Amino acid sequence: MIIITNNAKMMEETGNSIEKEYIDGTHKDVLIAVRDRIHKGHRLLTHPLSGSVKPNQTPFKSVAISKVPEKLDLDSLDIIEKSIRTYEQFEKIPTDNGKANNERILNDYREIDYKLLESALISANRRG
């Protein structure tokens, strides 16, 4: 698998055994990078809208995709397109992250994003 992420904690904690692509950008940039990979034939392994923390709240996102590109997976494409549309819908809702997102809160968002993907890794590791 490959983890597409903009979460530094994900880069530090998961070690070198899992391939990762770090996106130096926003939550939405991660979703777009995932979509581009799906266009190239990678399959989505985790849901991009993981977590009940809303897309306009958490700045961090990690998504797992399959390592080897195959033919285009339409289910994956459907889910990522719907997720981007949902993100864009929430993007329109005004937020003021600047005031509230101090370092402690940002760390909490990193932790939640990391832990939710970790729960998926436990499932993924059961596969051959």
Added chain:
Amino acid sequence: MKLELGKIPIHDVKFDSESRIEGNTLYLNQEELISHLMVDENIKSITIDVARPGDKTRIMPVKDVIEPRVKVSGKGQVFPGTLSKVETVGQGRTNVLKGMAVVTTGKIVGFQEGIIDMSGPGADYTPFSKLVNLVVVCEPVEGIDQHTHEKTVRIAGLRAAAYLGNLAKDIEAEEIETYETYTVKESMEKFPDLPRVAYVLMLQTQGLLHDTYVYGVDMKHSLPTIIYPTELMDGAIISGNCVSACDKNTTYHHLNNPVVEDLFKKHGKELNFVAVVITNENVYLDDKERSSDWTSKLVEFLDVDGVIISQEGFGNPDTDLIMNCKKIEAKGIKTVIITDEYAGRDGASQSLADADESANAVVTAGNANMVIELPPMDKVIGYQEVADVIAGGFAGSLKPDGSITAELQVIVGATNELGFNKLSAR
């Protein structure tokens, strides 16, 4: 399986030297309860407060709401596998303290929401404003991680509810309600002409702060399974879900599931309520496929004509909801889904993150993006500083006078996807 619920109405909670129930008043020895809860080494301090309907009080950030109950007869104890030993519950008699709840608060992560206003416009959106709430404010020791903190608060709430429930163990309830589920063969013989209906109860299981426990098992690691509806009433399902206040199912919701309640009302008259199927909402897509395959297989095996599916949460679970709906409909079984909406502040945008034409019977619990105004309260129980974070953060804004402009999603239970809420449309 048959369960009798003995309902003991509680109209007030007062502090006193001896914990007991007299008439409709619960008297509480505060110190005794606190020392009962302090057995957890992760707790630094506990404070207890009471919030009554009509008080100018705001409780925040709320983690769980729990109704005190106690087993009077029958196997097991309440909250099996979490607080008491693992033994199948759901039969015999259980006494319930009606009209009150234990409410836990804690700032486990910095962006916590979850408001219960006991009066004013906010109170109209949460059913918990109508209860006498015993609020447990739980301060953890320094340096514990979020996962341990969440567990500590969760268990403290259950422990407090069991302590209070225990005060009612020897009380003869005046009002007793009986719920009975028959085995598959019995119910087919009793109600041969009634449509067979199952309830698929989806449980939040994404990971940290998004978990649900069934007899102590983290449901994300389980396959979907069948449970008697009366097991829910004895606390077989516990909420560890601390995110998305408006549409999370608290432990109180699991104990008082309104879909179960309504299906029982029609059971044996209009329909045959066969079973509850519980399933999960995992992040990993293969888990979603497997679990929705499994729920559709279980309801097919039960030979039902119709299924009600309820969801918990937003976004990722929309995919589980639609997968469950599609696969069950594909087997020729009719479905009705219960959800809520994130349709933008004007309500005009797409409501769910997923959709399918087979989802053609939908009950909505309201639009969580709707903006509401919450006036200042005289008293805040919990952590006032969290309001400042909600304020600047994302969902609303705290004004200097203490009033909050927020989206409906900050209010506990406002758009609950079991339908345990007060919103309706004409």
